Amino acid sequence: MLGWLAACCLAIVVPVSTLLVWTDPRAPRSLSERLVAVWRTSAETLRLGGVTGAPLRMLLSVFLGLIALLCVSTLVGVITTGLGDHLEELRRGRSRVLEKGHAVVLGWSDQVFTVVGEMVLSQVGRVRGAVAVLADRDSAVMASDLNTALGVVTRGVRVVCRTGEPTDPAALALLTPAAAHCVLVLPGDDAADDAEVVRVLLALRALLGAGAGPPVVAAVRDERFLTAARLAAGARGVVLDVESTTARLLVQAARQPGLVRALRDLLDLTGAEFHVVHAPDALGLTFAEISLRYEEACAVGYLAADGRALLTPASSARCGPGDRLIVVAPDDRPPVPEREGTTVDLSVMAGPRDRQRSCSKTLLLGWNRRAPLVVGLLRRTAQPGSLLHVVTGSDDGSVTAGASGPTDDERVAVSYRVGEPTRPDTLRALDLFDYDTVIALGPDAGPHRARPDDQLLLTLLTLRAVEEESGRALPVVAELTDHRSLALAPLGPEGDAVVRGELTSLVMTRIAQSTDMAAVFEELFAARGGSLALRPASCYVLPGRVASFATVVASALRLGECAIGYRAHDACTPRREVDVRLAPGKTERRAWNSMDEILVVTPSEAGAHSPAAAYGERTTRPGGLPEARRGTDGRPARGPAPE
Template identity: 30%
Template sequence: MKSREHWGARLRYEFDKSMAGGAIALIGWLALISLIVIILAGLFLSLTGIAPEGGEPMGFIEGAWESLMRTFDAGTMGADQGWNFRLIMLLVTLAGIFVFSALIGVISSGLEEKLSELRKGRSRVLETEHTIILNWSPSIFDVISELIIANQSRRNPRIVIMANKDKVEMEDEIAAKIADRKNTKIICRSGDPTDLYDLGIVNPQTSRSIIVLSPDGDDADSQVIKTVLALVNDPNRRPEKYMIAAEIRDADNAEVARIVGGGEMQLVLADDLIARIVVHTSRQAGLSAVYSELLDFDGCEIYTLDQPDIVGKSFGNAVLAYDNSTLIGLCDKDGAIHLNPNPNRIIAPGERAVIISEDDASIRTWSGDMGIDKNAIRPIIKRGKTAERTLILGWNRRGPIIASELARYVAPGSQLTIAADTAEFESEVAALKLDPALLSVRPRVIDTSSRRALDNLDIPSFDHVLVLGYSDDMTAQSADTRTLITLLQLRKIGERADKHISVVSEMIDVRNRELAEVTRAEDFVVSNKLVSLMLAQASENESMAAIFDELLDEAGSEIYMRPMSDYVDISKPLNFFTVGLAALRRGEVALGYRRQRADDPDIRNLGGVVVNPNRSEKITYTDSDMLIVLAAD
């Protein structure tokens, strides 16, 4: 008895396991049932000799065939004759109806399950040389847009995205915001980028580059660091180095991220990058257009390439060796970046050129006549620093970084007034560790969108005005709306005082930039856009993060705008070779110029900024034109 119970339980257990196998197991059971019915019916017909009325008795094979036909098609039994034969075929047909009805249901259920699995985005990606984007944030659409532009010259480019988000929802959002994908295919997968198994779905082993975005929500930096850790320490990873560009919000987490990523990762400090560019552009109108031109793929880009033709030349001579490209620095054998080195430095074998050009295929040295007019070069003019008054309207987590960065550039005796109405604003300003003899800070708690409150600040008396978005306490759209109101108030104040007010505004959402243009602010620093551009560039150029660290570091060479008339005689047409030599004599590299004229088309909305102009073409400049230079001071 116990033995029978044991075998009965074992058979039920095995049956339950097979039923849990899914659609394939169910189809197998139905096929077995059909086979048993057909065999039993064939045996019964052959043994009993039952046959259709007027027909001869059937053998096993013929009886099994007749049963099979009635199993497949219930209408086959309609022509049967003889009640004994009809009864047997009726039973076979009923079994067939049961089996095939169940089979249709199983197949339908299996297809729905498979489609549901595909919609979940859990199938493995088998692409090669693809770009992977991990995590989801508002920056992702700008990153994708830039990669699409960069991929136009590639064959069958692919972008693979994985985030803790529904696959269909990701695809719908991308389709709504990115209409023209050109030749790039976008593939979405759902998963946890910090999980080794899920990372295997996007196949990082064969990827070209990997971008790790800072996701929405708390503790975003920890998620980024854990994702990079999972990538570089995967036991099944490829032996070759990855090319990873990762976004970190808080600079305090940068050191840990660098330890984790090592030489395989470029780190983009989002808040630090935005804060530095805000400070730079607040002091020099139009500078944000220069950074945008260098960062986006639609125009000139920065390349790090071997240039054998300039090896053995001095850096100064090498700068003048190009007509349609701009040499701005060198990358030594150890990978260290040196922007605007000493003009007399000899370029050694193995050093790569850091060069600005519209396309890497067009970079070649100039063999024609430079046509330099040395008589047009003006003597060096030294301009001293004077104390400045700066006003910051609004506050967010980048505020302390901006204030500290500003203190690195101003002359002693400068003043900074910070006006906002956020909860922890005053305590954060009080915690700033700035030398009051260099930059004194005064907080004012006011509603920055109120005209009366702004009038009390005496806006026209300030040299520079920075408007920050309340992005920590409001959504992107709400913060930008308040910023727009503040900008409109500043425009009215400037018109009433009949004075030009230098305003730099931070915009969270790039779509609001066009609305902000009616306020006539000098520059708009679009936060998410700049970070997205930087991440996209870093995924294509392994030295990009180091280049911009140098560009935005007060200790190195930075981008400045200075009057063209300080460098050359603007009374006659000159080519840019002449302007470039004038800059080199001051230890600077000329990058381009800024002209604002009614007859100059501004197709790319860069405010008259031209980076990397053709050096052999002669241009007539005016007193209002500015020269864009890379200089140590």
């Protein structure tokens, strides 16, 4: 090859050099001088030096030229190979992350887009803000997927993808988690991947130590791994249960249409959200005084010095030393008190209403891992005499296992029917408009179901056709697996959809930003803690009257609730698409009508004698964390629980 290459070069260079010399008017006259000129031109072209004289000198010049050419070619080859290897290493995602104060995301699932998007927002404004993702996938593919989902513009925050096993401490070291601001561990798309989450937490412990490093927030899908994951996470770790949270959100959305959008607005990092703030000026004030003291912050409770949260305290409960305020506000800066007192119009406040809670009739279409949790929640929280009708396909197996046993008080009568929810004849055989709520579930993801949302979309399409034929709206709540299916779901005006794991992802990012929020969400999403509810504005102010939001807050306080926002009625827009205005100014005045809704935090244990019962509301929880104990004074109890 080298010989043929040299021959080809000479066959081109020598004739062209000869032609250049013979066509030069200033060329020598003699043949020998012209041949020397041809040699010099050819030698300069081939970088051989062009030395003339004795044949030995010319051969030595050729030898040195070849050596120089070989050295230069070798150097160029070494540089090219080194650069290629380095670029390939970068493409494979094996280089070390050098940033500090960045966010680390471990694992890849349908939650990664929500988590990374929220963490990008949290890194805005930081010097060299970055979000580092580590998963056993090609880094170029991960970067492409994230850029497609989040958009190219990330407000100056770098999204760095690295390839490796998150369970390998050597791969974890590439992300320098010790210098990170927080670490989030995502569960896989299948419940069998929860063991991987425990291994990742153990790998972090092996790399950072038992009590060192940044806060770690993780999630599992199977509650059987919850205890093991919390032990592996250690004292600085928080572990959430995805399945229980999703099931409670489904029940919450089914009983209070439109609450899903309100929860998204309240938990994401855009607009107002929950914060724990220091407010020295609130020391010694009652909660009623604090609630009306700040213009752009809605107080919902106290975070005690021992870390326990108390939501919706009594109006007379005073802010003690070491207590911090739990507020809904645009940012976590200390709220600024108003110089002038906020006017409350007592004449437009609505009086309490005595309405009994009615029994419900619910239709559950489909079955998956969360269905037994949904059935259990409906049984425990519904009024006695309620009915639950379950329609599942023949390939769903035994759906009655663990779900059809009798409850202690027999609140709900459960009936089962075999039928494919995707078939129009199955749904048309049901009296759909006789149900208060329709909950539609899709099958679990698996190797034979690449897109489990397809069956659910068929069910929703059939339900939508029934709505259009009858001219009536169905209160449908659907559970989707892929966030991209949300835009495709054919939902009616009263329909809503819950993306599995989305709420848990938002809670994870909020806790990762501030570990104090773990106690707040523990109380907010506990089985008996304070909860969120959307109530008609007529429960607080007289319809058609003009009143400030401070009047709404004061009216809610009289009922033991905390008003944190409102949603104005829009007859032309489906309720699920109307945003909730969070933490509006206390002095904001508007004419309230009976269709407007107020977003409130309700007191704990909202039973038959609470204000929730007076309004006929059915409140449940979208989460499942342990209840914080309280003392006899209504504040969080200190010390170990009594045996």
